[in-house]
Amino acid sequence: MKEALEILKALSDENRMRIYLMLQQKPMCACELLSVLDIAGSTLSAHLKILRNANLIEQKKEGRWIEYGIKISQLNKKLEAFLLETLIADPQIIQQDRKEAQALDRLSCSQQKQTEEKNLH
């Protein structure tokens, strides 16, 4: 019961929902997630911890990066289906995120940051 509530709470935040559904597509590192989301690194780190404590995601070291990914489980499969088929009626942001995430590659993270900074000036 407690675990179920923790899962629901973990997914009841917009940024965490976006992270969760991007990771359902493919594993990503924090810098990739940051290039899609508009939050500070420290904030992202806190969100990832919440998703991990809810047992939804796991992580493994990949040299210089840490790769976050959905835990492979029956629950996560059913959860994704339920979210996308039933709960999220208008998944505009989600679809956009997933497209963006699909196109990303890890090595371009920092380059993208610079580009974004340039765009601000």
Add this chain to the structure above:
Amino acid sequence: MKEALEILKALSDENRMRIYLMLQQKPMCACELLSVLDIAGSTLSAHLKILRNANLIEQKKEGRWIEYGIKISQLNKKLEAFLLETLIADPQIIQQDRKEAQALDRLSCSQQKQTEEKNLH
């Protein structure tokens, strides 16, 4: 999207989850819910408002009482199924609540309160 998050947040609280799954069984008034849950009336009222704002429940006047019930919708049907079949692994409290709720009748609410008070002494 916002609606989906509101639903998840509404159900991520233990008392609201219990309320929601009791109401999935049958409509109930606040005093019946209070005889099962261990919270103040004002707290229950706040929880019911959150569930109503998430569009999960509705209410109608029944003379002296207000009857709360699940909104009839495809979403609520799928939601209940998902919760009970997939998400809540060990629904002890839920099963107990539902049994208790099943046995309740509206007119005995106040009598039950007195009984509970007696039991404390």
Add this chain to the structure above:
DNA sequence: AATATATTTCTATATATACCGAAATATAGA
């Protein structure tokens, strides 16, 4: 009409949450 019951609103409080920036840690590459 007066009282008991049912529910909500109001006020207050303690805890949780989302967020940021700065500092700390770890690894890769020059």
Add this chain to the structure above:
DNA sequence: TCTATATTTCGGTATATATAGAAATATATT
């Protein structure tokens, strides 16, 4: 070894949340 990059931890802040009790409102019963 020094530097750049990636991520987490820490400290602080503003807002949200769950809770209770008291007062207000509404209806039913005597």
